[in-house]
Amino acid sequence: MGQRISRTMLALAVAAGVCSAVVRHADAQSLKKMTLVQMHPNIGIGEEIFLYAVPKRLGFFKAEGLDVDIQNSQTGMISAQVLQSSNAQVGTTAAAAVMTVREQNGDLISFFNLKRNAGTFLVVLKDSPINKLEDLKGKNVGAPSFGAGGGLGLKQNLSAIGITPEQYTAIATGAGPSAIAALKSGKIDALVMWDAMLGAAENTGLDLRTVKIPLEDGQVGTTLATTASFAKANPKEVAGYCRAMTKGLLFTATNPAAAIKIFWEEFPTSKPTSLDDATALKNSVHIMNRFLEKALQDQPKDAPLGKFIVENWKNTHEAFVKLGTLKGAERPEASFTEQFITACNDFDHAAIVAQAKAMN
Numbered sequence: 037m038g039q040r041i042s043r044t045m046l047a048l049a050v051a052a053g054v055c056s057a058v059v060r061h062a063d064a065q066s067l068k069k070m071t072l073v074q075m076h077p078n079i080g081i082g083e084e085i086f087l088y089a090v091p092k093r094l095g096f097f098k099a100e101g102l103d104v105d106i107q108n109s110q111t112g113m114i115s116a117q118v119l120q121s122s123n124a125q126v127g128t129t130a131a132a133a134v135m136t137v138r139e140q141n142g143d144l145i146s147f148f149n150l151k152r153n154a155g156t157f158l159v160v161l162k163d164s165p166i167n168k169l170e171d172l173k174g175k176n177v178g179a180p181s182f183g184a185g186g187g188l189g190l191k192q193n194l195s196a197i198g199i200t201p202e203q204y205t206a207i208a209t210g211a212g213p214s215a216i217a218a219l220k221s222g223k224i225d226a227l228v229m230w231d232a233m234l235g236a237a238e239n240t241g242l243d244l245r246t247v248k249i250p251l252e253d254g255q256v257g258t259t260l261a262t263t264a265s266f267a268k269a270n271p272k273e274v275a276g277y278c279r280a281m282t283k284g285l286l287f288t289a290t291n292p293a294a295a296i297k298i299f300w301e302e303f304p305t306s307k308p309t310s311l312d313d314a315t316a317l318k319n320s321v322h323i324m325n326r327f328l329e330k331a332l333q334d335q336p337k338d339a340p341l342g343k344f345i346v347e348n349w350k351n352t353h354e355a356f357v358k359l360g361t362l363k364g365a366e367r368p369e370a371s372f373t374e375q376f377i378t379a380c381n382d383f384d385h386a387a388i389v390a391q392a393k394a395m396n
Contacts, residue, residue, distance in 0.1 A: 152257060169199070
């Protein structure tokens with residue numbers, strides 16, 4: 037036992053020494069400032085763990101010569117506009133927002149596919165008679181919003197199977213505890229929620245069952261974007277950010293508990309104060325695993341992380357053209373580039389996995 041511990045500590049010391057040397061080298065230079073903008077208003081358990089907290093705390097950004105900060109926005113469209121206005125250099129957004137900005141003569145472009153599945157669910161109580169979308173006729177259906185995200189996807193899917201808005205009652209519930217309370221009390225019969233929201237609801241002990249929204253399974257999930265002009269002028273910085281972030285993703289997927297502890301160090305106020313540490317960590321790991329379940333859904337073994345699913349971009353483009361949000365003047369493939377995918381994955385994956393496994 038003692039020998040194993042000493043070997044582990046030696047490995048960690050060597051790794052720390054190598055990391056320290058790289059960071060000192062980066063510190064000797066002037067770090068390039070970059071801002072990451074997120075498509076939601078609050079810092080919480082989700083992609084910000086590997087997009088920002090882990091790579092910052094573990095020195096992955098500094099190793100790339102970067103000094104990254106983070107800001108939040110209200111929606112994917114707002115974060116897209118922040119990127120297009122050059123108030124941030126990289127950010128999370130929705131595919132439809134990228135396409136819309138491009139149709140407005142912007143040059144926004146996605147360079148990393150953060151979620152292979154959009155990660156939205158229709159949920160009902162376990163004993164609900166609702167088993168498929170057709171069962172929503174005459175029912176009260178809640179969603180954070182029916183103008184975007186999973187709520188809009190459900191609305192489109194219902195329309196596609198011949199169920200009109202007059203045949204069910206759509207209720208905008210927001211995404212807080214009141215939405216869960218409405219489902220629990222029977223005020224709504226079904227609720228649209230995303231993966232992290234579902235994980236949080238399950239942490240309360242609520243026994244839920246998911247109902248597939250087939251249209252959502254073929255849509256683009258959250259994507260990482262920049263402007264083509266910034267990427268052309270700063271390819272090293274885009275590649276460096278992406279590589280640091282991808283290390284963070286692999287670390288988080290390998291050891292979510294360690295990643296969450298790092299996240300709490302970076303954002304202390306995000307740690308629940310009403311729970312003991314063990315319960316808070318267990319609940320947060322569950323939420324993160326729900327996120328990663330969809331983000332990495334059907335990720336081919338040994339394939340690069342972040343590759344785009346072209347068919348999903350075509351499906352999303354077609355859906356929003358049909359909705360009237362997009363004119364359809366540009367091919368959906370023009371909205372993303374795989375120029376940086378090789379660079380994003382250009383690091384020793386086994387070393388990051390070992391680092392994550394060795395961390396308490």
